[in-house]
Amino acid sequence: MDPTEPIKLDIIVASVRAGRVAPVVADWFAGTARRRPGFDVGVLDLADTPLPQDLSGGPDVEAFTRRIGAADAFVIVTSEYNHGYPAALKTAVDSVKREWRTKPVGFVSYGGLSGGLRAVEQLRQVLVEVHMVPVRESVSFHRVKHAFAADGSTSDGAAIDAAERMLDQLAWWARTVRAGRGIEPYPG
Structure with missing residues (x-):
């Protein structure tokens, strides 16, 4: 892979609840990332991604797996439900195997007082x-x-600053992993 090629960043929207605020948060972050020329940004909304909870596979899972495999890095936009992350996200993680490996991932969380940090x-x-x-x-x-x-x-200055720093870290890891794969395969 060409080291100068833009980093394919997929933003995964984890909440699937009716009335969710997730699209607002994800759109803000996607806009922030798209202002950086080194990224090719896509949004993968789990509300629009039919993955079977029984992990039985099928064409939707195969398409999802191909998309995960094509990405260089991820940002997960997640809410916090009962001190944890949404079940749809766990299903998404468990539906894919090797395609997640070595990919850098960042987090944009939201919620009440905890801000989704748990x-x-x-x-x-x-x-x-x-x-x-x-x-x-x-x-x-x-x-x-x-x-x-x-x-x-x-106008949350801390969030704006953290988003920029997180994108810097994602870019570094994605470029480093890309270069490493050219030297030898991941041993995991």
Whole structure:
């Protein structure tokens, strides 16, 4: 793979609940990432991705797996439900095998007072198990319903700064993994 080729970044929208705020958060982050020329940004909304909970496979899972395999990096936009992340996200993670391996992943979380951070802590453990590389920086929105203006923008300086730093880390890891794959295959 050409090292100068843009990094294919897929933003995974984890919440599938009716009335969710996830699209607002994901659109804001996607806009932030798209302003950076080194990224080719896509949005993969799990509400529009029919994955069977019994992990039985099928054409939808095959298409999802191909998309995961084609990406260089991910950002997961997640809410926090009962101190954890959405079930649809766990199904998505478990539906794919090798295609997750070595891919860097960042997190944009949201919720009430915790800002979704407890969900992110659980996700870090799960994603390391499928050989992903969680970056250190993350973005969180506490009291998310107050964090965005009607036009989908935010004035949360900490979130804006964290998003930029997280994108820097994702780019570094994606380029480094891309170069490493050219030297030798991942041993996992």
